[in-house]
Amino acid sequence: MELLQDIFTLYVERADWFAELLAAHMGLALTAIGLAGVLGLLIGIGIAQYPRIAPPVMGVCNVLYTIPAISLLGILIPFSGVGNETAVIALTIYGIMPMVRNTYVGLTTLDPDILEAAEGMGSTRLQSLLRVKLPMAAGVILAGVRNMVVMTISVAGIASFVGAGGLGVAIYRGITIYNPAMTAAGSILIALLAILCDLALGALERYFKQKGT
Amino acid sequence: MEPIICFEHVFKSFGGQAVLQDFSLEIQSGTFLTVIGRSGCGKTTALKMVNGLTRADSGRVLVQGKDVAQADPVALRRRIGYVIQSVGLFPHMTVEKNVAYVPSIAGMDGWKGQARREKTAALLRQVGLDPALAGRFPSTLSGGQRQRVGIARALAAGPEILLMDEPFGAVDEITRAQLQEEMQRIHRESGITILFVTHDIGEALKLGTRVLVMDQGQVQQCDTPEELVRHPATAFVEALVEPQRRLKYYG
Numbered sequence: 001m002e003l004l005q006d007i008f009t010l011y012v013e014r015a016d017w018f019a020e021l022l023a024a025h026m027g028l029a030l031t032a033i034g035l036a037g038v039l040g041l042l043i044g045i046g047i048a049q050y051p052r053i054a055p056p057v058m059g060v061c062n063v064l065y066t067i068p069a070i071s072l073l074g075i076l077i078p079f080s081g082v083g084n085e086t087a088v089i090a091l092t093i094y095g096i097m098p099m100v101r102n103t104y105v106g107l108t109t110l111d112p113d114i115l116e117a118a119e120g121m122g123s124t125r126l127q128s129l130l131r132v133k134l135p136m137a138a139g140v141i142l143a144g145v146r147n148m149v150v151m152t153i154s155v156a157g158i159a160s161f162v163g164a165g166g167l168g169v170a171i172y173r174g175i176t177i178y179n180p181a182m183t184a185a186g187s188i189l190i191a192l193l194a195i196l197c198d199l200a201l202g203a204l205e206r207y208f209k210q211k212g213t
Numbered sequence: 214m215e216p217i218i219c220f221e222h223v224f225k226s227f228g229g230q231a232v233l234q235d236f237s238l239e240i241q242s243g244t245f246l247t248v249i250g251r252s253g254c255g256k257t258t259a260l261k262m263v264n265g266l267t268r269a270d271s272g273r274v275l276v277q278g279k280d281v282a283q284a285d286p287v288a289l290r291r292r293i294g295y296v297i298q299s300v301g302l303f304p305h306m307t308v309e310k311n312v313a314y315v316p317s318i319a320g321m322d323g324w325k326g327q328a329r330r331e332k333t334a335a336l337l338r339q340v341g342l343d344p345a346l347a348g349r350f351p352s353t354l355s356g357g358q359r360q361r362v363g364i365a366r367a368l369a370a371g372p373e374i375l376l377m378d379e380p381f382g383a384v385d386e387i388t389r390a391q392l393q394e395e396m397q398r399i400h401r402e403s404g405i406t407i408l409f410v411t412h413d414i415g416e417a418l419k420l421g422t423r424v425l426v427m428d429q430g431q432v433q434q435c436d437t438p439e440e441l442v443r444h445p446a447t448a449f450v451e452a453l454v455e456p457q458r459r460l461k462y463y464g
Contacts, residue, residue, distance in 0.1 A: 117301030120266055120376075121366075122290030127318050135305045 006181035007188070018170070022189055025166035028084060029156045032091030033149055039092070040099020040148070041141070045129070047100070048107035058100065065097035069155050073162045087159035087166075094155060095148040102144025106137030139209035146201040153194040157187070215278055217242040217374065217406050218263055223272035225258055225430075232258045234430040236272070240423075242373070245400045245407045246435075247421030249414055249453070255430040256410045260376050263408065264293045276374070291319045294367030294375040294405075298382045300359045302351040308362050309333045309347040315370040336365040341395050357388035361395070368399070377409045381416070393420055414453055418442065426450050 011018060043061075047054040067075070072090045080086045110133060118132045134141075160168030170186030173179070216239035225233040232255045240246055248256045261267040262274045265286040274281045281289065302311050310317075312333045316324040324332065334344035340361040351359055360380060367375055377396075381389045397420060400407055411417050417424050418438040426433040426441070426449070434446040442458050445451035 111299075111301075113297060113299040114301045114303065116266070117295065117297060118303075120261075120264055120290055120295040120297075121315050121318075122287045122292075123318055124287055131314075131318070132303055136303075138305075 003181055003184065007185045010181055010185045018167075018185070018189065021165065021167045021169055021186070022193070025153075025156055025168075025190070025193070028087055028159060028164060028166050029091070029149075029153045032088050032095055032152050032156070035088070035092040036095025036099055036148055036152070037145060040096040040144070041103050043096065044100045044103020044141075045107065045134075048104050048133075049125075049129070051108070054104060058104070061097040061100050064093050069094065069158055070161065073158070077162060082163035084159075084164045086162045087156065087164035091152050091156055091159070095152050098144045098147045098151070099141075102147070103137070103141050106140030106144075107133050109140075110136050139205060142201065142205040142208055146198060146205060149201060150194045150198050153197060154190060157190050214241060216240055216275075217244075217277055218408070219273075219275040220259065220262070221273045221275070223259075223262065223269045223274060225255070225262075225267065225270050232430050233269075236430060236432065238425065238432060238435060240406065240408070242406055243404050245397075245420060245422045246409065246425055247417035247423075248408065248410045248425045248427060249412065249417040250427035250433075252412065254427045256427050257378055259427070260378055260408055260410050263374065263376055264290045264295060291315055291370060292372055292374070294370075294372040296360075296363050296367045296375070296377040296380045298379040300351075300363040302359055302362060302366070304351055306350075307347065308337070308349050308351070308354070311351065311362060312336055312347075312365045312369050314366060319370060321370065332369070333365075336369055337362075339368070339399065340365045341391070356384050357392065360384055360388075360392060364396075364399075368403075368405075373406060375405050375407045377407065379410055379412065382412075389416075396420060414457060418454075418457060426453060 043057060047057050069090065072093065073086060076086045076090055080089055114132065114136070115128065118128045123132065156166050157168040157171060159166055160172045167186040167190050170189075171183045174181070174183030174186065218238075218240040220236050220238040223233050223236040224231070225236075232253070236255065236259060238259075248259065250256050258267055262269055262281065263276060265281050265284070268282065276284070276289065276293075303314070306314070309330065313324055313329050315321075316329075330347065333347050337344045337346060342358060342361050342365070346354070346358065346362075351362065354362065363380070367377075381392050384392065393416065396407070396409075399405070409417075409420060411420075418441070421438055423435060424438050424441050425435040428449050434441060434450045436444075436446075441450065442454045445454055
């Protein structure tokens, strides 16, 4: 109970600082989400249109995904130094995998009869993709976005280990000055942010699934 | 008169398996041609060669005098209506957007807003549907309604040729009889050329102004339904029409 009280006191006393960290955290996560979302979507569409290159691309994405977050940050430091840039690169690399996988799976598991109807009626490849395939795969792709967003928000918590900002700063400082309340205060905000985003995207996903299939 | 569709010595095989062997056929404009044969006899393959979804290994397929192999497939397909058994309606589009799909991708004039609503309503009425269904999604329709929407969608861009691949195979007996009558009426009213693949000889004889019987990738006989029943050209055709004949003469 004492810990809860300490956390609450911290939030009140250092509201400005936490607000700053929260904003920095969201900035960091959003940048990575945007990059991973666009890149992952484009790569996923690319390998769905050219299935021959799908296995190697998926293989590379899988390998990158299995590198532990903290060691990926370490590996990147010699190339991009310390700071936000390195954190964004690492988070983007992580986020690409769920986006590529879901986009690819979403686009390649569609009802072949519907695709044949689209082709047989004279759709160009681009029209088939934009008007039929992507809208029908939207539910699956959005599930990938949701997965990626939640993961990016939480993994962004360790970005402070390479000198980036965000709520990880509170966690890290709490650990170094032995203040468990500060560590918990930072963690709770990260968790809340992730849960809120998950709920919002979940609602959007249900809407698309209902419409799509 | 020049035939609207012409197959000239077409050969096609899939993985060593011959599907069409020296297949030749001329179809006059305005014909309602039903195509019947066993599964794997090449009837669907022949149908898909008309809109270029399948290419001939050798021989030529001419549509309105032009070789399909040399035509732009996208432009060709937009002029040919296409209906398949599973319908293939787009689940994320309303009935109206489904019906207006070809005019929309082809950028045809007069298919926006109110004009699109009116044209969709007219097409829905033509296939025996209530225009009030225009705003519904396909998942809320019955199987028969979906197939009607599929036909309306195929007719939307005003094609001169309509390809139908076992369109009524998945609907119940009563609905099928209704749909057959709608098709006869649409054919009568529009004068459109229809290629209609089926495996039901009763349906083939009822609908076709001409009936093509295929077996092992070759034409067994192509004639009017009366001629087919009265003078079957091969033993295969005779076996096929025998039950119908008995129904007619002794039934």
